[in-house]
Amino acid sequence: MLARQRQDAILEEVRRAGAVRVHELATRLRVSDMTVRRDLDALARRGLVDKVYGGATSVTGPKVDEPGFEAKSVRALAQKLAIAQRAADLVLPGTAIGLGAGTTTWTLARCLDSVPDLTVVTNSVKVSDVLQRAGRSDRTVMLTGGLRTPSDALVGPVAVRTLRGLHLDQVFLGAHGVEMDAGFTTPNMEESEVNRALVGAGGSLVVLADHSKWGTVGISTFAELDEAEALVTDDGLDEEASELLNETVGELIVARVPEEAAG
The missing domain is CATH 1.10.10.10 (Winged helix-like DNA-binding domain superfamily/Winged helix DNA-binding domain)
Known part of the structure; x- marks a missing residue:
């Protein structure tokens, strides 16, 4: 076996x-x-x-348990930074991108300083704050409206309507869980609906998820594995999971975490 x-x-x-x-x-x-x-x-x-x-x-209630942003922001810091830095290499100057809510996409937002002339659409208050504070004249940031979730995402019909009329080059989303049958999932159904709207608005989907997300299933799927042009994860992912994902997602990008940072 x-x-x-x-x-x-x-x-x-x-x-x-x-x-x-x-x-x-x-x-x-x-x-x-x-x-x-x-x-x-x-x-x-x-x-x-x-x-x-x-x-x-x-584990009680794993499919609907959603820790707040601050609780999640102190988890797997080295992995998230390594993933965000690799994902930032995929962002081209002069493009329009979507950034979903979450601590890994928030980390990605902090790694975009070297990419000029960006238009960024996000439903994350935290992501918007990072980008707006930079005060870049070559950057346009659009924050959708809606109700705030524990992860500081703006969700609901207002956010979905905003995204349905947009056309983005790339969309970068985090995930609560990554699993072969369930795909990319989240514990918040309204956030999942907004994520699906982001996926629909994007020319390509890039998912950012550290290795601990493998095998976890949230209550709602926002994309199937084969919908992702790329999945960026860290080198803590086991060999069997890597083989399965290599056969399913468009490209599996594994970010190396420095040993001293991984602890």
């Missing part, structure tokens, strides 16, 4: 029973306790289980 198949079986049992024990899983799967512990570590890194002494328990 492959590692992914084994982890899927473990996850299914956790969701069915609510909790599992290492030695029971090892007996059932006919592997060592150490192998099961490694599988539980992998599932915990993906946010799919909570590790406890001797086993693991299910």
Whole structure:
């Protein structure tokens, strides 16, 4: 049994029973306790289980749990910066781009200083603040209207109507989860609707997601994996996930995180 198949079986049992024990899983799967512990570590890194002494328990409400911007802004800082820097290389001078809400796209906004003559459309208050404060005369920033979410995104019909009449060269979006069947997902259904409007307005879609997002599923899909011209992630992504994504997304771009920064 492959590692992914084994982890899927473990996850299914956790969701069915609510909790599992290492030695029971090892007996059932006919592997060592150490192998099961490694599988539980992998599932915990993906946010799919909570590790406890001797086993693991299910994570409550992962599909709709949406931490606030400040809580997310201190997670995986080195990975987000590496991803944002690689994504900034994809932005061409003199183009119109869309930036979705989220801490990784906010980090990307801070990496765009070297790109001249940009028009940026965003539904993120935080992204807009970063770009407006730069005071660049060669940059136009359009902030959509709507209601604010915990991630400081503006959502709702006003934002969607604004985006439906626009034509952008590229759209850069973060993702709460990346999964083979579910695609790119978010825990907020209204934010997902705005993301879909951004995807529709863009000539190409670039998704920014660190390796911990792999295997996580939010409540609403905003794009299928094969809709992304590129997925920018970090080198913490495991080999099996890399192979699957290489076969699905247009281009998988892996940003190297310096060892001293990764901690």
